[in-house]
Amino acid sequence: MLPQDKLKMIQSRYEELEAAMAGEMGDVAADDFVKMSREYSDLKPVVETIQKFRAAESEITDLQEMLEADDTDAEMREMAELELEELQASLPTLEHEIKIQLLPKDDADEKNAILELRAGTGGEEAALFAGDLMRMYQRYAETMGWRCETMSYSESDMGGCKEAVVKVTGRNVFAKLKFEAGVHRVQRVPETETGGRIHTSAATVAVLPEAEEVDVKIDDKDVRVDIFRASGPGGQSVNTTDSAVRLTHIPTGIVVQQQDEKSQHKNKAKAMSVLRSRIYEAERAAKAAARSADRKGQVGSGDRSERIRTYNFPQGRVTDHRINLTLYKLDKVMAGEALGEVIDALIAEEQAAMLAEVEGSV
Numbered sequence: 001m002l003p004q005d006k007l008k009m010i011q012s013r014y015e016e017l018e019a020a021m022a023g024e025m026g027d028v029a030a031d032d033f034v035k036m037s038r039e040y041s042d043l044k045p046v047v048e049t050i051q052k053f054r055a056a057e058s059e060i061t062d063l064q065e066m067l068e069a070d071d072t073d074a075e076m077r078e079m080a081e082l083e084l085e086e087l088q089a090s091l092p093t094l095e096h097e098i099k100i101q102l103l104p105k106d107d108a109d110e111k112n113a114i115l116e117l118r119a120g121t122g123g124e125e126a127a128l129f130a131g132d133l134m135r136m137y138q139r140y141a142e143t144m145g146w147r148c149e150t151m152s153y154s155e156s157d158m159g160g161c162k163e164a165v166v167k168v169t170g171r172n173v174f175a176k177l178k179f180e181a182g183v184h185r186v187q188r189v190p191e192t193e194t195g196g197r198i199h200t201s202a203a204t205v206a207v208l209p210e211a212e213e214v215d216v217k218i219d220d221k222d223v224r225v226d227i228f229r230a231s232g233p234g235g236q237s238v239n240t241t242d243s244a245v246r247l248t249h250i251p252t253g254i255v256v257q258q259q260d261e262k263s264q265h266k267n268k269a270k271a272m273s274v275l276r277s278r279i280y281e282a283e284r285a286a287k288a289a290a291r292s293a294d295r296k297g298q299v300g301s302g303d304r305s306e307r308i309r310t311y312n313f314p315q316g317r318v319t320d321h322r323i324n325l326t327l328y329k330l331d332k333v334m335a336g337e338a339l340g341e342v343i344d345a346l347i348a349e350e351q352a353a354m355l356a357e358v359e360g361s362v
Contacts, residue, residue: 056091063087100355114274125186
C-alpha cells in the first residue's frame with residue numbers, strides 16, 4: 001500500500017513551491033529561489049506519477065459505475081471493459097514507480113564527481129587500459145551533457161595513464177558514476193605482446209562526490225603544506241619554479257599532490273578540492289558501512305579492492321560481477337554509448353534491494 005499521508009505532504013509541498021516561485025508569496029531571495037527550484041525539480045516527477053495513479057483510480061471508479069448501470073448499451077459496455085482492464089493493469093506499475101521515487105536519496109547523488117583512475121597490476125598494459133577507461137568516461141559524460149575537466153594526469157612511457165584525476169560536472173553526476181568505483185579488469189592481447197597471448201591486467205577507479213566548503217570544514221592547522229618543484233615522467237624538470245603542492249591532512253593521514261598547473265595558487269586550490277572530497281567520501285563510507293552492516297544483497301561496497309567488472313576483448317563482452325550482467329557490446333561500452341545500460345542495471349538492482357528492505361521492515 002502507498003503511504004497516503006506522505007503523498008499528500010509531497011503534493012502540498014509541490015504546490016507551495018510552485019506558488020512561491022510564481023511570486024504569489026512575495027519576493028524570494030536569489031539563493032532561496034535556487035534551492036526551491038532544485039527541490040521543485042526533484043518533486044515534479046514524483047507528483048506527476050502520483051497524479052497519473054490517482055487519475056487511473058478515478059477512471060476505474062467511473063468505468064465500474066458505467067458497467068453497473070442498467071442503461072449502458074452493449075457496445076459501450078465492451079469498450080468500458082477493455083479500458084477498465086488496461087487501467088487496472090497499469091496500477092501496479094504506477095504504484096511501484098511511486099515507491100521507487102519515494103526511496104531515501106543519497107545526499108551526495110546530486111553532486112559533481114571526482115574520478116581517480118590508477119593503473120593496477122599489469123604494468124604498461126594496465127596504464128594503457130586506464131587511459132581507455134578515462135576516455136570511456138569522457139565519452140559517456142558527453143552523452144549525458146556533462147563536462148569533464150582533467151585536474152591531473154601522469155602519462156606512462158607508451159602513452160597510457162599511470163594516474164589521473166578528472167572532475168565531472170553536471171546534473172546527478174555522482175548518482176550515476178558512484179557505481180564505477182572498484183577494480184576494472186581487462187583481458188586482451190597487449191600492444192606490448194608480440195606472441196599474441198591474452199593477458200589480464202587491471203585499473204582502479206575511485207569516485208568521490210565533489211565536496212563543498214559547507215560539507216567539510218578543514219582547519220588550516222590540520223593541513224601540512226609542502227611546496228616543491230614539479231617534474232615530468234622520468235624525473236625531468238618541467239617547471240623552473242616551486243609550484244607543485246602536496247597537502248597532508250594530519251588527522252586522517254590523507255595526502256594529495258598537485259603539480260599540473262604552473263601557478264602554485266592554482267595547484268593548491270585543486271589539491272584542496274580533492275582533499276576535501278576525499279575526507280567527505282571517507283566520512284560517507286564510514287556512515288554507510290555502519291548502516292549496511294547487516295544488509296544483504298547490496299550492489300557491492302564500491303571499495304577499490306573489489307573487482308567489479310571484466311572487459312574481455314577477444315569475446316567482445318563486458319561482465320559486471322556485482323549483478324552477473326554480461327553485454328556482448330564491448331566496443332559500444334568503451335565508446336561510452338552503452339555504459340549507461342550497465343549503470344542503469346546497477347541502479348535498478350540497488351533500488352530493488354532498498355525496496356525489499358523497506359517493505360520487509362514494515
